[in-house]
Amino acid sequence: MTVSTNIYKPFRARLEKVIEESPLIKTLVLVPETEFSFKTGEFIELTLDGIGEAPFTPSSSPFVKDRIEVTIMKAGYVTGLMHELPVGAVLGVRGPFGRGYPIETFFGKEVLILGGGCGLAPIRSLLYTLIEYKDKLKKVILAYGSKTPRDCIYKPLFSYLNSIDKFEAHRSVDIADENWKETVGVATVMLDKVKVDIPNAVAVVCGPPVMMKFGTFKLLEMGFAPKDIFLSMEKNMSCGLGKCGHCMMGEYFVCKDGPVFTYEEVKNQPHIW
Ligand SMILES: Cc1cc2nc3c(=O)[nH]c(=O)nc-3n(C[C@H](O)[C@H](O)[C@H](O)COP(=O)(O)OP(=O)(O)OC[C@H]3O[C@@H](n4cnc5c(N)ncnc54)[C@H](O)[C@@H]3O)c2cc1C
Ligand code: FES
Known part of the structure; x- marks a missing residue:
């Protein structure tokens, strides 16, 4: 090669x-x-x-x-x-x-992950990484929402995560069918059910813009500091290299400075959702 x-x-x-x-x-x-x-x-x-x-x-x-x-x-x-x-x-x-997740800053902490729809894609990669470093983490909680049970991706991932020490995984759907036994409601409702030591935790959010917005507001309401909320931002991109300007979000090039930002970094930028 x-x-x-x-x-x-x-x-x-x-x-x-x-x-x-x-x-x-x-x-x-x-x-x-x-x-x-x-x-x-x-x-x-x-x-x-x-x-x-x-x-x-x-x-x-x-x-x-x-x-x-x-x-x-x-x-x-x-x-x-x-x-x-x-x-x-x-x-x-x-x-x-771009800039990915600063994994080392998660060490010694609990990690609460809120995902929706296809936003579970980058999160799955993150979860595989956190599994490698599980000895350095306190706890990892995944809360994932999809529209219906049919739209839920990576179905075997959830039982796998629940079988790993320190990991727990929850799912919700907006509209259930007769076989659904887990949470019904938008993804953020799962945040009311999980136990997190917020002063010693970080949160990660990735999903459709509406979920990113209300997920972030819910985490702030729970007591998370803006610097401890990590968002994976998706903007229309072209070059991917900080040259064409397609992905500008205020002062940032999302392709170069992100796509992972803390809420603290982006909260005052225009059109973040
Ligand atoms: C950093 C980053 C990571 C991404 N990761 C994934 C991923 O893992 N899986 C996945 O399915 N998608 C991901 N996306 C979104 C994906 O790039 C777009 O869905 C894709 O570019 C649409 O191309 P298209 O030609 O099929 O659609 P188009 O016909 O160009 O557009 C269809 C719709 O998608 C929207 N769109 C177009 N380009 C983007 C874009 N770059 N970002 C967001 N929305 C866009 C348009 O506004 C339109 O509403 C990511 C985007 C970014 C910026
Ligand atoms: S995609 Fe061209 S500057 Fe970001």
């Missing part, structure tokens, strides 16, 4: 497997032809030759070096075509870019 040194030039990755997570979400398992590593929360630009590219945060473990998993929600043109790719297809990858 060679190592990619040109950040403008995509390296090739072969589609090894496609996992259907929900009616609108698929995970592509990619085998990079170039040595690749990333830190959890950093993102890549995934290219379809001659068609276009889009930013995604790998959903796999940064400790796994020979595969990259990317979980993609069908949102428009490029993601629609990515959903149709056959096994064996070759994609381009640029990156990794």
Whole structure:
């Protein structure tokens, strides 16, 4: 394997497997032809030759070096075509870019994670990382919401997390079916049920903008300090390199200064949600 040194030039990755997570979400398992590593929360630009590219945060473990998993929600043109790719297809990858989660600052603390919809993709990568460092953490709580049970992704992940010492995972759906035995309601209702030692905890939020907004407000209400709330911001991006300005959020380039920010850093910036 060679190592990619040109950040403008995509390296090739072969589609090894496609996992259907929900009616609108698929995970592509990619085998990079170039040595690749990333830190959890950093993102890549995934290219379809001659068609276009889009930013995604790998959903796999940064400790796994020979595969990259990317979980993609069908949102428009490029993601629609990515959903149709056959096994064996070759994609381009640029990156990794941006600033991920400052894992070392979580050591010695409890970590409360609020996720919604496809926002569980970067969170899964974060969870795999926290599992590696579990001896350095007090507790990890995941609260994940989706619209319906069919929209809930990574179904086996929840029983796996609940089997690990110091980890607990909760799910909610907005609209239940007759088999649903867990919480019913928007994702933030789970925050009323979890026990967290707030002065010794950090919170992570990733999901649709409305959940990010009300999730953050709920965490503030619970007593979390803005500096202890970590948000993964998604803005329309192009270059991914701090050059084109597409991703500007006030004084920040989300692609370069983020996508992970504390609420303290962004609370006074315009249009954060
Ligand atoms: C740092 C980062 C990480 C991301 N990680 C993931 C991920 O892991 N999984 C995933 O499914 N999606 C992720 N996204 C969103 C993904 O990049 C967009 O859904 C994708 O670019 C849409 O491309 P499209 O051509 O299919 O849609 P388009 O036809 O271009 O647009 C469809 C809809 O998606 C919106 N959109 C377009 N580009 C973006 C964008 N960059 N960010 C947010 N919304 C956008 C448009 O406003 C429109 O409403 C991430 C975005 C960012 C910035
Ligand atoms: S995407 Fe071009 S500056 Fe951020």
